[in-house]
Amino acid sequence: MKTTSLSPTAAPSTNSAGNGHEESIQLFLRKLTALLTLKTWLTIVTLWCFGWGAVALALRATLHTPIKPLLFGTIGIFAGAVAAYFIARKQLPTSASVRSLLDRQNDCGGLLMAAGEQPLGNWENRLNSVSLPRLKWRSSRAWSLMALSVSFAAICLFLPIRYVSVNASRSLDVAKEAETIAAQIETLKEEQIIAEAKAEELKDKLDQLAAEAAGEDPAKTWEALDHLANSIEKTAKDAIAEAAGKQEQLGKAEALAEGLQAGMMAGSDQLDAQTMTEAMQTLSTMMQGAMKDNEALASQLSQETQEALKNGSLNSEQLKELANALSQSKQKLNQQMSKLNQSGMNRGNINPNSLKGGASANKRDNSGLSKFLKDNAQKMSVADAVGEWCEGNGDKDCPPGQNCSGGKGGVGRGRGDAAMTWTEGSDENNAKFKEKALPPGSVAGLQDSQLVGLSSAAPEVQKGNLSAHGALNSSATGGGSAYTQTVLPKHKGAVKKYFERK
């Protein structure tokens, strides 16, 4: 047991009546005051820390009070020292009591007590050496309790709020993700891919998700956010694909307009009347389709040009105007696609630049198209010839009608021997593997078998016919389409929790 004690000391001695004893008494009283002050202070600090901790815990749990104002409670510890001093003073014995104590302690036989009431005369010599008794305090319990209370207060003050909050569910911080999705919605709205009402609806849904994001069930929040993000992404991808198609059509019309205009300007590659008429009709058809999808395109053309387009009598200047308008429209579509791409809604799936009529279409030199039409007038229609022409990228080294940069294959997209265009490779983990026939499940059939006999010989193993333990052990994981949602590290916890549900 821990004890605190004040050692006995030789008290001051004096021959002058009373002074030495009085000093001894005062010295003892000072020691006793110090000990009682310390003891009382420990008690106060213990009680204060328990109370302080409890109040702090209650405030933090109910009102989410920050730690800083609660730290003002340390003042109580210092105030407790002052209070302890005054309380200890009140507990002190009287001077006469201490005198009687010292009398008893030093076997003075009443002389010391009498010295406080009467002059002792020559008996004073008997009181030369007065020793102070030892004060003993069993302090281990007090120190232990104080340590416990201080620890309690520290825990109550510095425990993370999520462990102490009782009236509010723990929120999940999805602000960053919500901000990204909100920006994507805004982009879709600005590009008029979705209506304003739809954008507001999506934003409301996003706000609700962010507000209701609860730490207790993060999987639910992550799933909802992923669903919303996927929905937006799908909308964006559809818009990119649609824009790419439009851009391709615009690119063909532009190529035809530029080709005709270049032919008119050169003169040598002048088309015959029949081909010219067919070309004009083809251009008119293309323009009508383009203007139907893009109303702004019509506003960029003059009335005369529009009339001439209808009549199939476009001159060189009007063809140039038409080509410029088509080029601008195409650039706008290109900008839109780039914006969608940059906003993260087209993650590695559709490369706008790789599509026909994409950014590369702007670089095409269509000056040879007129000659190409003239040369192939008997072989194919103007529309097919333009399509054939546009398979190339206008590279001077690439012969007309040959896809030097490769195409995507398929009907109307170049010849069958055209090189494939490879985008970014698929993730192997998510790739769909070739189907594999499983070996017969003979082990599983054992439950229906009948025992015909027992042999002490080693069992015969039929190679290739028996499956490993469990029919699916040797099968590869994966499945699903070539494009599957990548599970990011931050989602793994949510996925794991989802599958842990009972």
Place this chain on the structure above:
Amino acid sequence: MQTILQSEEINPAIELANRILTQLDRILLGRPELHRLVLTGILSRGHILLEGLPGVGKTALVKTLGDLLGLQFKRVQFTPDLMPSDILGSHILQGSDDGRRAMEFHAGPIFTNLLLADEINRASPKTQSALLEAMQERSVTLLGATRQLPDPFFVLASQNPIELEGTYPLPEAQLDRFLFKLNVGGSDVDTLDQIISTRRRGEAPQPEFIVSANELAQLFAVMDRIYLPKPVSRYISRVVAATHTDSPEATDDVKSYVAYGASPRAAIAMAEAARAYALLAGRPTVGFEDVKAIASPVLNHRLVLNYKAKFDGVNAQSLIARLLSQIDETGIKLPRDVEIEK
């Protein structure tokens, strides 16, 4: 204002007291503490009840003390047919020379300095009660006339703790008038051997000196000036108060075993006895140790124990010893886990 005796004033008294003690120890072998307490009682002018088996030296002690102090000594053997007049004295019709007759007072044995009331509990209560006035007021009143007893006057009574048939236990009022009740125990082997080898027929030697009346008066005068400090008087008060079950100072033992506590006369007796004990210790002031030394002889016959104490085998001496150990002399009250090492 009382002043503390200086050494030159107290030393002759201390020397005389020590000489008396030395003589007592020389004459009566093997009982120094009993002698000290008896002398304490005498210096306190108190009456002493000696309790012990026959033949342990009670009468010899009282007789020796009377011889030593040069006091008039008388002995009364208390018997059941002893009448008060046998002690106090009586009026006898006497004829004078002129033929007239008058009632003349013949003083009883109580008119002495030192009265040995041998086997006091064998007398009837009526006779025992005859001593009440004499012991307290040191006077005797007969037929309306009060007569003072000689100064000093002491009653040293003895009683036998066995053979209680045909005895009359002293009433509380009578017991309370005794300053001390001292138990005279047996002697050890060495003492007995010494008695046998040095005393023919057990006859004690004569004292080497006799204290004169003047010396005795000076001894009493010095005793009266022994200083009692206030903390000590407070301690005496607390001890006596603690013997009452309704006192805040009463201990658990007292509450369990005591029916009636000590009277204020006990507190007075303790103060006086403590003074005398301090004088014998050679000090001009009374200390706590003096009070503790005389507490048991003063209180043991004044505490009335209940039946529970008898059942539990608790006697007054052990109860007083526990009481003294549980009451702090200084009255300092500290928290439970703080102690002052003695």
